[in-house]
Structure formats: structure tokens, C-alpha cells
Amino acid sequence: MPVAVDTNEKFASYAHPERLVSTEWLAAALARGATKDGSLVVVESDEDVLLYETGHIPGSVKVDWHTDLNDDVARDYIDGAAFARLAAAKGISRDTTVVVYGDKSNWWAAYALWVFTLFGHQDVRLLDGGRDKWIAEGRELTTDATEITTAADYPVVERNDAPIRAYKEDVLAHLGKPLIDVRSPEEYSGERTHMAAYPQEGTLRGGHIPTAASIPWGRAADTDGTYRSREELEALYLGEAGLNAGDDVVAYCRIGERSSHTWFALKYLLGFETVRNYDGSWTEWGNSVRVPIAKGTERGELPSSN
């Protein structure tokens, strides 16, 4: 049984308000013991691998975006069997309501949510504002280890990438349709090949995929880490980026985590049906042989061969 959705007024204007929960909603759900019977599992997914251990929402479990969700050999996500093992170990069944939260405006939380969605997990929601908002409001944190008291069994589900994940070949075929580049303006123009403070993920060439609109991911978030209102998001993506209702959209960043945050906003908050995250992103595209790129602040032209 899915846990009742958050009827918070702010969420009502979003296309899929059931995908977000507020800190108030989560606090109330914890208070009535929703995590005790296995109907709700709260997942923390952070950039810093030790942050959960310094204090987490009582009853939450940790999922490390890098070591838990990525295959350690292939540049790919884990398979259905590994996901089933991970979910069961965290007390998650196929019908469990999962609420994900994390540091830095839920950037890695959105990424974890996106990977859960690759496996078709039905009810996975983001805590609007994430870890920082929870802490800023003085809500309870604990360093106590979470004991998984409800034995969970998760089926082996074949990952279904196609609806929400784009590979490089898909992006090449997509050229001419809307693309959103969510990296910083300096990465977009090609001045930098990496985000400030993350030089280890550099590429040979700087720039962007031709015709992609530049809407840095952080603009979808307010100063408290919550998503901006529907009107503000529309001004950003329908106004500035020029998207139209019904567009088939691909979002990308450098390795696909920042763009998960934008993917969530486009798909669930604005209701675009076809939004794919190109997780190969600039580290793949910028290093690939014979794929077109554009430099500078203009979107650039499509190459004539396409």
C-alpha cells in the first residue's frame, strides 16, 4: 500500500505532486511510525560518502550513488539482480514508498531516484529541500544505525532504460530536438571542461552539444534547496529554454547527476512526458571521436550532415 501523498499547497500546481514530499509531511510520517512496518523507507543519498554517518534522519537508510548504484566494472548501472539485492537489504519491497533525500539541493538524491525509476520502482519521491532544509528547520538527526526490522523481498526486474535514459547514439539521433545543458555557463561555452572544484572529471574538449539550451541545474532550486514554483520553472524552461508542451527533451551535464535534478523538474513538476537523461553526458560526448560540438555562448548550428 502506497503511503498517502503530501497535499502541501506548493506541490498542487506541479504536474505530479505525488513525487515530492515536504519536511513536515516526512516528520509526521515518521512520528506515526510509517517506517516501522515497511510501507515507507527513507533513503539518504549524498555526495559525501560519510555524511550519512555524521547524522541522518531517524530510520533512514544510506544508498551511495557511486558504489551502490553503479556497476564497478562497466560504465553502467547495476543490473536487476544487484538492484534486487540492494533494495531488499535496505528493507524496500516493490510496493514500498521510497522517499529520497540528500545534500546539496538533492542533486545526488535526484540521481538515486532516477536510477530507482530505471527499475520501474513505482513510488519513489523526493524530500523537497533535502538534507539541508531538514537540518535548517532543527529537525531530528541521529547517528544510530538503522536496523532493518521488516524483511523485504524485491523481484529481479530488468532495467528499462529507454523511456528515461539516452545513450550517445540516441542523442545523435535526437539532434534537432530540444536539449538542455545543465552545466555551468563556463562549461557550456567551453571555457572550462569541468565544474569549478571538480577538475578530475575533465574532457579533451570544452563546449556543448550543438543547439542545446543552457539552463544550469541550480536555477531550478531555490536558496533553501527546494524546487522553484511551477511559474518560475515554466519561465525557465518554456520561456528561456524555449521548450513547448509535448516536446521530447534530453538533458545532460557532465556525468549525469546534475541533469537528474533537471530531469525530475521537467518530468514530474512540469509534466513533460518524454524526458531522457543522457548520463554519458559531457565526459562521453566531449571525448568522443567525430561527434559535433559547439563552442561559445551561442547554441550553435546543427551540423549539415545531420
Place this chain on the structure above:
Amino acid sequence: MTTSQALPQALAEIVNDFQELEERDRLTLLLEFSRSLPALPERLTNHPELLEQVVECQSPLFLTVEAERTDHGDVVRLFFQAPPEAPTTRGFASVLFEGLDGLTAEEILAVPDDMPEQLGLTRAISPLRMRGMSAMLGRVKRKIAGGLRPAP
């Protein structure tokens, strides 16, 4: 461990402590280190311009290095600052602090650049995050090589 023999004693002991643990427990040990990173002395807290940011770290990490004259000759003092919401970064800084603070410039310059790899965290933490620690060590060495400001 032949690789550890090239390390100064305190650092070699830390590396051994990490290597003797299971991978999962190595993270716990790093967390303990993150908690023991000493706060900056007041004279530095009030003068953030004396610290340098190591931009290779995934979280804000600031450091400075000073020379201190002692009865046994000149030693190097290390100072690190990282926010509590960056425990991994704090843990790396704390390992370097406990392993290197109070050594001579020559001893620190002789530490192998790949020392962070020897902690055995590369799988648990991902190589991408480990590079932040290598960058810290590199910055400490560069500052020493460039000449140190004497401690006040």
C-alpha cells in the same frame, strides 16, 4: 608492507591501521579521523586570507602550512579547515594532519605522492573522491617547496 616503509612513522602507522581493517571498517576509521580534525587556532580563524583553498577537493577545504622553530630544529605545522558537512574531506585532512604535523620539511617532501592510495579506500570511496586527498598532499608539498611563513 614495503610501500609503508618509505613513510614517516606516524603516517606509516595510520596506513597500517587502515590496511588491517575490512573495507567497510576503513570508512568508519576515516569518520573517526574526520571528528578529530582540530579546529583552527583563533589567529587563523580570524584571518581566512592566510588559508588557501584546495579546489580539487569536492568540498571546501582550506589549508595553510607554517614553519616552527623548536629545540630540535625547524618543523612544519599544518592547519586544515573543512565544513562538518564534508566528513570525507575532513577525514583526509585529519589523516594528513596526524601523519605529518610536526615533521621536518624534508620528511614531508619525501612522502610518496601516491600515499593516499595506500589507505585502501579507492574501492569504498571511488577514485574520483580520493584525488582530493592527493591534491591536499600536493598542495602541502608545494607550499613547503615554495618557502614557509614562520609561525607567529
